[in-house]
Amino acid sequence: MSGLVVVGADGSASSLAAVETAAREARWRGAGLRVVHAFLWPAMHVPLGPSSLGPSDGGLRNAAQHVVAEAVERAGSVAPDVEVSHAVVTGEPLTVLEAQSRAAELVVVGSRGMGGFVGLMLGSTAVHLAAHGQCPVMVVREQPAAGGPVLLGVDGSPAGADAVDFAFAEAALRGAELLALHAWTPWNTPVPAPPLDPTMPYASEPGELARTEERLVAEAIAGRRERHPGVTVRTRTVHGGTRETLIEESRTAQLLVVGARGRGGFAGLVLGSVSQAVLHHAHCPVVVVRGSTAGR
Incomplete structure (x- = not known):
């Protein structure tokens, strides 16, 4: 043991x-x-x-x-x-x-x-x-959906990497599918760098924000598939509020895994608004994973 x-x-x-x-x-x-x-x-x-x-x-x-x-x-x-x-x-x-x-x-x-x-x-x-x-x-919290996936809230933050590792390991233990879900709006995405050419418009091309957020999910789970080859992984990128999306998706999940703070967190806060929201309103058990710097 x-x-x-x-x-x-x-x-x-x-x-x-x-x-x-x-x-x-x-x-x-x-x-x-x-x-x-x-x-x-x-x-x-x-x-x-x-x-x-x-x-x-x-x-x-x-x-x-x-x-x-x-x-x-x-x-x-x-x-x-x-x-x-x-x-x-x-x-x-x-x-x-x-x-x-x-x-x-x-x-x-x-x-x-x-x-x-x-x-x-x-x-x-x-x-x-x-x-x-x-x-x-x-x-x-509520009884989980039988046979549902392990739902992972992906935010792309360095602190969220431990949550990704935990979700993959948990899906492997349970023999469950992993759904890596990222929700975004123009208000919670990083501000793009200004163009090198000052005469060019300071704006993203149509669809560029969505493509950037899709790459964020791919980068967040990179390398984990190889360590957990038996885990079936689905990824989803949703244009919408993170809290509302995760809470709704938790209706069909057996477990929801989130980091303690996302990329929009304020320094000094130990629990972000998304993790607090799902703790209060998710429809399945919730695991909050703090970053390794806060752990042992």
Whole structure:
């Protein structure tokens, strides 16, 4: 066994769905699975053991152990051949999972936990972990389309190269097709260099922008086909909004992979508008891959 997949468990239906997904990921990777529950209650200065007036198996500590036990059992039912470990760690969930991500190749969480507020589509732990995790972070949202492709959002940025690598590897693990999709508008494309001849018009020829964006996709996936010869790859270049296009395409995908920040990102931001949008609205699980400079 090599590698480790970490999954956050809090007893919610969302986290149990994440446990099932994480168990499958661990099986595909030949990795171990660690179920982690962040135990905040000691900071609330309340007794951890059972009350003298209640059942012997009551109390906050027993409740935490029950959450972990249920998650371990669920993982075993999905992937009985995967080695599963577990931990109840004192601390705030984001801090605990961010620390766990340093030794993991993937962290999996549900889209909303027990602390979610009605009306919110994504829990704070999921979105913050996607921004700060030290390895790729998968947020399990709706059930994926059976047999759908791994959908890769291509932006052509240097930081997005790790997302391309992850998507190819994931498609190979799943035996799935890879759809590399790039959406563009004249507003999110790089400004062309001025002509060498100042008498020439400072404008692109008809169709040149579209051809440039198509080349961007080809260059982004160059070399990956050779490393993953068993992966069937389709490429698409769409004239339209990136967020809207990826969210709509995710309806028929089994997984959506994006980088944390695209070529239009502002320095200092750790999570771009596209990655935030798909985390909140995609119709399948989403993996956010931060650039290697932000990782281990």
